Amino acid sequence: MRTNSAVRTPAKFSAGWRLERVRSNEFGYQDTPIEGGVAADVARTLPVALKRQLAAVNMRSINPVELSRLSGRLHHMGYLSHDAWSQLGEFQVDYRSPIDPTALTKEALRTIRGVDDAKYALAIRQYEAGIAAAQSLTELTDYLRSHSVDLYA
Numbered sequence: 001m002r003t004n005s006a007v008r009t010p011a012k013f014s015a016g017w018r019l020e021r022v023r024s025n026e027f028g029y030q031d032t033p034i035e036g037g038v039a040a041d042v043a044r045t046l047p048v049a050l051k052r053q054l055a056a057v058n059m060r061s062i063n064p065v066e067l068s069r070l071s072g073r074l075h076h077m078g079y080l081s082h083d084a085w086s087q088l089g090e091f092q093v094d095y096r097s098p099i100d101p102t103a104l105t106k107e108a109l110r111t112i113r114g115v116d117d118a119k120y121a122l123a124i125r126q127y128e129a130g131i132a133a134a135q136s137l138t139e140l141t142d143y144l145r146s147h148s149v150d151l152y153a
Contacts, residue, residue: 008027008028008029008030008078009028010028010029010030010031010033010078011031014031014032015031015032015033015036015037015041016029016030016031016032016033016078017029017031019033019035019036019081022081023035023081023082023083023084023129024081024082024083025075025078025080025081025082026082027075027076027077027078028078029078029079030045030077030078030079031045032044032045033078033079033080033081034074034079034080034133034136034137034140035079035080035081035084035129035132035133035136036132036136037136037140039136039139039140039142039143039144040143042079042136042140043140043143043144043147050077051144053070054137054140054141054144055141055144055145057070057137057141058141059100059101059102059134059137059138059141060100060102060138061098061099061100062098062099062100062101063097063098064091064092064094064095064096064098064099065092067088067089067091067092067099067101068088068089068091068092071084071085071088071089071133072085072089074137080133081129081133083125083126083128083129083130084126084129084130084132084133085133086126086129087105087126087127087129087130087133088101088130088133088134091104101130101134102131102134102135102138105127105130105131105134106131108123108127109124109127109128109131112124112127
């Protein structure tokens with residue numbers, strides 16, 4: 001059996017290169033990842049099909065299973081870190097109805113911050129990645145909806 005694998009390597013000093021130094025992605029990052037990115041910059045580099053899919057997403061009220069699938073796809077494509085994908089994917093375990101992942105993750109981080117930061121280091125790292133990803137996804141989806149004419153030009 002022959003298998004091929006490819007790992008992306010973002011351009012040196014790009015946003016993806018900087019994110020790679022903070023959070024891992026076993027598939028490699030795009031030069032302009034969504035996580036921590038600027039919506040207008042990210043939107044310019046997204047494939048049209050992905051732009052259309054993201055423009056239809058409401059990150060303030062998203063089904064947790066849909067969020068898990070979306071974050072998994074974006075992680076695999078190099079737009080989100082492993083920690084962000086892990087955090088955003090976990091909501092499907094606890095919730096069945098639509099959620100606001102940014103609000104839920106911020107609240108979870110607030111409840112453990114300062115209690116025992118060393119003991120909860122992994123959870124804190126995942127919450128911070130989840131917050132960055134959810135906020136960036138919310139900004140990007142809002143941006144894409146407000147610029148929807150560009151999607152079909």
